[in-house]
Amino acid sequence: MKEISTGNKAVAKAVKQALPKVVAAYPITPQTEIVETIADYVTSGQMDCRYIPVESEHSAMAACIGASITGVRTFTATSAHGLLYMHEMTNWAAGARLPIVMANVNRSLGPGWNIWAEHTDAMQERDTGWLQVYVSTVQEAYDTTIMAFRIAEHNDVLLPVMVNLDGFSLSHIMQPLDTIEPGDFIPPIHLPYAIDTKNPMGYGGLTTPEHHFQFRWEIERSIRDSEKVIRETEKDFAKRFGRKYGPTENYRCEDADVILIAMGTFGKEAEVAVDILRKEGIKAGSMRIRWFRPFPKLDLAGKEVVVIDRDYSFGYGGILAHEIMAKNEIKVYSVIAGLGGQEVTYDDMAEFVRTRRIGEEFWFGVTKHV
Amino acid sequence: MMINNDRFRELNSRSFHSNLLPDLVITTEIPKEEYLKKCTSACAGCSSSLILRYVLKAAGQDTALVVPACCTSVIQGAYPNTAMNVPVYNVAFASAAACASGMSEAFRALGKKTNVIVYAGDGGTLDIGIQSMSGAFERGTDFLYICYDNEAYGNTGMQRSGATPIGARTTTTPTGKTVEKKDIDAIAAAHHLEYMATSCSAYPQDIFKKVAKALTFRGPTFIHILAPCPPGWRYPTEKTIEMGKLAVKSGMWVLYEREHGKLTISAPSKAAMRKPIPLEDYLSPQGRFKGIDAKSLEILKQRLTANLKALFEEEAAA
Numbered sequence: 001m002k003e004i005s006t007g008n009k010a011v012a013k014a015v016k017q018a019l020p021k022v023v024a025a026y027p028i029t030p031q032t033e034i035v036e037t038i039a040d041y042v043t044s045g046q047m048d049c050r051y052i053p054v055e056s057e058h059s060a061m062a063a064c065i066g067a068s069i070t071g072v073r074t075f076t077a078t079s080a081h082g083l084l085y086m087h088e089m090t091n092w093a094a095g096a097r098l099p100i101v102m103a104n105v106n107r108s109l110g111p112g113w114n115i116w117a118e119h120t121d122a123m124q125e126r127d128t129g130w131l132q133v134y135v136s137t138v139q140e141a142y143d144t145t146i147m148a149f150r151i152a153e154h155n156d157v158l159l160p161v162m163v164n165l166d167g168f169s170l171s172h173i174m175q176p177l178d179t180i181e182p183g184d185f186i187p188p189i190h191l192p193y194a195i196d197t198k199n200p201m202g203y204g205g206l207t208t209p210e211h212h213f214q215f216r217w218e219i220e221r222s223i224r225d226s227e228k229v230i231r232e233t234e235k236d237f238a239k240r241f242g243r244k245y246g247p248t249e250n251y252r253c254e255d256a257d258v259i260l261i262a263m264g265t266f267g268k269e270a271e272v273a274v275d276i277l278r279k280e281g282i283k284a285g286s287m288r289i290r291w292f293r294p295f296p297k298l299d300l301a302g303k304e305v306v307v308i309d310r311d312y313s314f315g316y317g318g319i320l321a322h323e324i325m326a327k328n329e330i331k332v333y334s335v336i337a338g339l340g341g342q343e344v345t346y347d348d349m350a351e352f353v354r355t356r357r358i359g360e361e362f363w364f365g366v367t368k369h370v
Numbered sequence: 371m372m373i374n375n376d377r378f379r380e381l382n383s384r385s386f387h388s389n390l391l392p393d394l395v396i397t398t399e400i401p402k403e404e405y406l407k408k409c410t411s412a413c414a415g416c417s418s419s420l421i422l423r424y425v426l427k428a429a430g431q432d433t434a435l436v437v438p439a440c441c442t443s444v445i446q447g448a449y450p451n452t453a454m455n456v457p458v459y460n461v462a463f464a465s466a467a468a469c470a471s472g473m474s475e476a477f478r479a480l481g482k483k484t485n486v487i488v489y490a491g492d493g494g495t496l497d498i499g500i501q502s503m504s505g506a507f508e509r510g511t512d513f514l515y516i517c518y519d520n521e522a523y524g525n526t527g528m529q530r531s532g533a534t535p536i537g538a539r540t541t542t543t544p545t546g547k548t549v550e551k552k553d554i555d556a557i558a559a560a561h562h563l564e565y566m567a568t569s570c571s572a573y574p575q576d577i578f579k580k581v582a583k584a585l586t587f588r589g590p591t592f593i594h595i596l597a598p599c600p601p602g603w604r605y606p607t608e609k610t611i612e613m614g615k616l617a618v619k620s621g622m623w624v625l626y627e628r629e630h631g632k633l634t635i636s637a638p639s640k641a642a643m644r645k646p647i648p649l650e651d652y653l654s655p656q657g658r659f660k661g662i663d664a665k666s667l668e669i670l671k672q673r674l675t676a677n678l679k680a681l682f683e684e685e686a687a688a
Binding site: 059089 | 431433436447452455458464465466468471478480484501504505
């Protein structure tokens with residue numbers, strides 16, 4: 001069905017159609033509309049689900065953990081400080097192998113109070129064992145949320161999935177949305193180690209180094225296996241519903257000399273910058289990273305690379321740029337832009353490419369080349 | 371073995387009518403099934419594992435336990451073994467009640483009546499876990515929260531907690547704590563719980579009865595159980611039961627229950643308060659109170675008197 005929706009509402013609609021049994025959440029701007037919409041679905045009887053209005057994000061994730069271990073489908077949503085407040089529990093969720101799906105509306109971190117888009121919040125969760133995907137349109141937010149449940153709950157994965165959408169520039173903007181009937185696209189959840197009082201087990205107790213090490217390797221093995229599950233899920237989604245997704249979204253990359261890489265809404269904006277550059281005779285392409293964990297294999301051989309980071313690791317550099325450099329053993333032009341919701345247009349992006357200095361870092365609007 | 375409501379009412383009324391010999395009557399009613407096996411890694415003389423034994427006997431097989439970081443995290447044994455014969459979900463320190471909220475809602479969504487019980491220490495309740503506990507109470511989560519209180523962070527080597535009494539030495543109050551114990555029961559009561567109670571490891575029948583009763587309620591219930599700790603309180607391991615009895619007989623710890631807001635002081639405390647023993651009889655066998663200063667002792671005594679007065683007045687008013 002075709003309609004107009006915000007990014008937040010699209011996520012809420014996808015969650016409704018995924019039929020979770022428990023949603024626990026705490027309000028935070030710019031995520032709040034997601035949980036408000038779900039609370040309304042539950043209260044009005046449109047969703048057969050328990051909505052737990054917890055007193056903090058730490059408790060939101062704890063409640064999702066407690067619900068998930070009984071074997072039910074579970075969802076929450078958060079942003080920025082909320083995400084960091086639940087950091088202890090995001091580790092717990094992944095370590096406990098619970099297929100919780102969470103929408104994170106990317107926002108900067110204080111101080112000072114700034115509610116606008118930035119990716120540093122989710123980047124600080126990158127080593128927790130969660131799968132992370134970044135979306136760029138309202139439609140993609142909806143489709144990816146539906147796929148996230150199937151991926152998380154797949155028995156070769158059984159890890160939580162975080163769907164990231166940019167605060168305001170995606171969460172609050174209106175775009176066309178074509179909703180689907182998922183039908184059996186998401187199979188019934190089956191958690192092999194769900195709590196069963198007739199077959200009691202201990203969960204998360206004292207663990208010696210030998211076993212702990214084994215459990216950590218199993219998380220890594222599953223996150224590697226998730227690549228295949230993601231691929232199959234996206235392929236089946238395309239077959240059933242006609243929309244194609246992959247680990248990256250590549251635009252005019254085949255014959256490109258220079259590739260502009262970004263995530264989220266910037267990644268989509270970069271396509272316009274590419275068109276501008278092509279008109280000028282610069283053979284540019286854009287590559288939008290969708291899945292950040294597991295980190296995709298990128299085909300960058302023989303290309304110059306410009307990376308826009310909407311995040312930063314102080315004392316080190318742009319996080320996405322450094323992951324790409326390390327994984328591909330290349331140098332890139334690292335642009336830090338859009339922190340705290342800083343406006344970055346496609347013209348600005350085109351200029352990053354024109355003035356690129358491979359091997360250097362540039363803070364847009366703050367520094368000259370450094 | 372499940373304790374159903376009918377059986378509990380029968381059990382309760384019998385004990386009510388045989389006030390003079392409550393122990394004898396109820397002892398026969400405690401199920402023989404063991405859900406906490408003998409192979410725990412508890413310290414010698416540990417009272418918290420004793421409490422848990424009776425908690426689980428009262429709760430029965432259809433029970434899931436949520437345990438935050440505390441002595442019980444260790445007592446249950448190391449992976450892949452467990453001394454527990456009910457599912458035990460271990461979870462991060464501050465999160466037990468919130469985890470129980472999710473678990474309880476999920477069980478109910480699945481149409482299951484499974485008891486969800488948080489079994490947490492005093493640090494996990496009065497300090498780091500107080501927010502999630504308050505939230506779960508306020509939301510009306512259908513669960514039982516049990517705080518076993520050994521008045522310090524026992525698992526990490528006896529650091530002071532919000533439950534440590536004034537004057538008690540811990541590894542972080544080496545000359546004695548200078549501030550009073552937090553009144554978690556008043557805080558719990560402020561959530562208008564349908565049922566809340568106190569108990570003590572030295573009175574297993576009291577624990578059994580109160581846990582069984584708490585589990586007949588829908589919604590949040592709370593039981594605060596004093597758990598004397600030989601290494602922490604510094605008394606010989608064989609004195610654990612005696613120490614709990616001294617706490618009650620001195621009036622330092624009062625056994626009661628508050629049902630639908632109506633307070634009833636439990637029989638052992640009522641009997642003890644007819645002729646309480648001096649507070650010093652409770653304090654002096656404990657190394658942690660050795661050399662307690664006169665001011666702290668006076669505050670302890672004043673608090674004891676005020677607490678007893680308030681409880682007996684509340685009961686009389688009801």
